[in-house]
Amino acid sequence: MRGKRVPVVIVIFISLAMLLSATQYAHADTGLVPPPTNLTATAVSSSEIDLSWTAPTGVGLVVSGYEIERSTNGGLTWSVLVASTGSTATTYSDTGLAHTTTFTYRVHTVTAIGTSFPSDTASATTFAVAPSPPTGLVATAVSSSQIGLTWTAPTDNGGSAITGYKIERSTDGGTTWSALVNTCGTSTSCSDTGLPHTTTFTYRVSAINSVGTGSPSTTASAATLAVAPSPPTGLAASASSSSQISLSWTAPTDNGGSAITGYKIERSTDGGTTWSTLVANTGNTATTYSDTGLTHTTTYTYRVSAINSIGTSSASSVASATTPIAAPSPPTGLTATAASSSQVSLTWTAPADNGGSAITGYKIERSTDGGTTWTTLVANTGNTAATYSDTGLTRATAYSYRVSAINSAGTGSLSITAS
Structure with a gap:
């Protein structure tokens, strides 16, 4: 007896059902395809994590690739990193990552009949890096x-x-x-x-x-800001006369970053114990100065400070000089008295200032024309006597006299005249 024939309609229906089933498997996870196993995630740098896994096994299973998913919140939500690797390789490097961030991964097997359920998860944290610039x-x-x-x-x-x-x-x-x-x-x-x-x-x-x-x-x-200058150096003091001392110095080696505008000069008459300001500011950059109107045979001590826009420097080292002796001041109180018809007696008082050197004698001059012309009566008496007698004179004649004191420096100025 012949077998029954299957209606064509039934065959077409069965074929369509199989096609729809295959299509469904290709777009959703299916238990028909096993997932990968032994997934590991290893951070290799601050921006890369390497993945590896074991391929699934099964009779007739043909793997076309792997789908890789990544999560940044410990697996609460997932994003597809790679829909299909397109190869059977069981490693993958995830690059361009943020440092010190934990990433969680899972992998699906991709086949022609569908995609597997996900593998177990694996996590790794990218390394820290050096800081960004301040x-x-x-x-x-x-x-x-x-x-x-x-x-x-x-x-x-x-x-x-x-x-x-x-x-x-x-x-x-x-x-x-x-x-x-x-x-x-x-x-x-x-x-x-x-x-x-x-x-x-x-x-x-x-x-x-x-x-x-x-x-x-x-x-x-x-x-950095400017400062007051360093002190002048090389200060020297030398007596130019009995009433003048000349100073010289070298400008500071460091002007403090601002030009020198002048110098402050100080003087002491007690060896530097006390000081008085001789010049508050010379107002120029000259490194010499003359101190005049000084007392003879007196020691003066000096110091100099430099001035710039910031202020006045510390004082230089000191320098001293002593004014030399001077000729005496004039004798005073000169009187002339007729002692006889041929003699005039002179008396005077020694100078108030001997010029710093002892009086050694007197010069006496005489005039017979009321002081218009003078002749030296005695060039140097050679003693300190403050009297003199002019003898051998003509009677009834007027004589005028003047006297100068003498010391080792020379002959001083003239006294007033006496007749």
């Missing part, structure tokens, strides 16, 4: 020897706490740099001290964490 660096001159620095901490600490800052300084506008010793710890302000005046310094700052030192900030510059 921002807002400002350098401010605080004094002639100090510059203050301030900055803002990096916006990204690299995933590891900031442990300090590297501060660098340049004296050539940033061509070359030297690292300073930072005693300020994690503070975002620090002072650079012990600097020379009127000098421009450029700075940059880098942040440090457990990974290392980050890139430097932008630079900032400041110039």
Whole structure:
């Protein structure tokens, strides 16, 4: 007996059902395809995690690739990293990641009949990195020897706490740099001290964490302030006469960063115990000065300070000089008295000032025309007697006299006349 024939309609229906089933498997996870196993995630840098897994096994299973999903919230939500790797390789590198971030992964097997349920998850955390640069660096001159620095901490600490800052300084506008010793710890302000005046310094700052030192900030510059000059040097004092002492000195080796505008000159008559200002400001840059109107045979001590726009320097070392002796001042109280018809007696008082040297005699001059012309009666009496008798004179004749004192410096000025 012949078998029954299957209606064509039934065959077409069965074929359509199988096609619809295959299509459904291709667009949803299916238990017909086993997932990968032994998924591991390993951080290899601050921006890369490497994945590896074991391929599934099964009779007649043909793997066309793997779907990889990633989560940044511990698996609560997922995003498709790769819909299909398109190969049977069981490794994958996820790059371009953020540092110090934990990523969770799962993998699906992709076949022609569908995609498997996900594998077990695996997680890894990318490494920390050196910090980003500090921002807002400002350098401010605080004094002639100090510059203050301030900055803002990096916006990204690299995933590891900031442990300090590297501060660098340049004296050539940033061509070359030297690292300073930072005693300020994690503070975002620090002072650079012990600097020379009127000098421009450029700075940059880098942040440090457990990974290392980050890139430097932008630079900032400041110039230390000017100061008063250093003292003049080489001060010398020499007596030019019995009433004048000349001073000379060398300008300061350091003008303090501001031009010298004058000098202050001080004088002492007690060897430097007390001082009086001789000139508050010479008002010029000359390095010489003459002190006049001085007393003879007197020792004077001097010191000089330099002046600039900031102020007055410390005083120089001292220098002393003694004015020499001078000729005596005039005798006083000269009188002439007729002692007889042929003699006139003279008397006078010794000079009030012997010029700093003992009186050794007197010069006596006489005039017979009322002082119009004079003749030397005695060039030097050779003694200190303050009297003299002029004898052998003509009677009834008027005589005029004048006297000068003599010391080792010479003959002094004339006394007033007496007749």
